[in-house]
Amino acid sequence: GQQLNQSPQSMFIQEGEDVSMNCTSSSIFNTWLWYKQDPGEGPVLLIALYKAGELTSNGRLTAQFGITRKDSFLNISASIPSDVGIYFCAVPFTGGGNKLTFGTGTQLKVEL
């Protein structure tokens, strides 16, 4: 089945540092999504990518759709305490529809 592996599994960084994380798959996808989950809340969409090679920003967040269509990257610049949470990549299930397969998640902790 579809499997999305995220790296790193968790990271503990200092406030102000830049953060990079990635998501890889053995399958090709035409859409990559990045969600953030705050503690006790549901996932919230951060960035959606629809084209291979696409680079999209949302404030301090930048995500890239890998050229092979098998991976995606998320960068956060100048991290702040509210960036704490779990970041999930997600792709549509094979066969279409808007059901999503979520990645394994990257937990981000920010030290003041």
Next chain:
Amino acid sequence: EPEVTQTPSHQVTQMGQEVILRCVPISNHLYFYWYRQILGQKVEFLVSFYNNEISEKSEIFDDQFSVERPDGSNFTLKIRSTKLEDSAMYFCASRQGDSPLHFGNGTRLTVT
């Protein structure tokens, strides 16, 4: 901004009991979903619902599970006879057309 709302936020039940988790999707959305997240794990698709019927379901969504849209605003997930392994966060989501999913804040189900 419109939200998906879920009640209750936390439900504790004894093994073998029936539970109903409630969701109010965003009002003009037509596609509804339930996802599940076991503690510390990724978010998993359970079922999608459109035009008053299930459009797709995962292997997790067995005969113990059912969904219903009893009126024009609510969307419910029923677990007929809960098991310990049903303990998880249950997220409702909705969308309109090709828009990305909007998730609720979830119901934490604890089966004792």
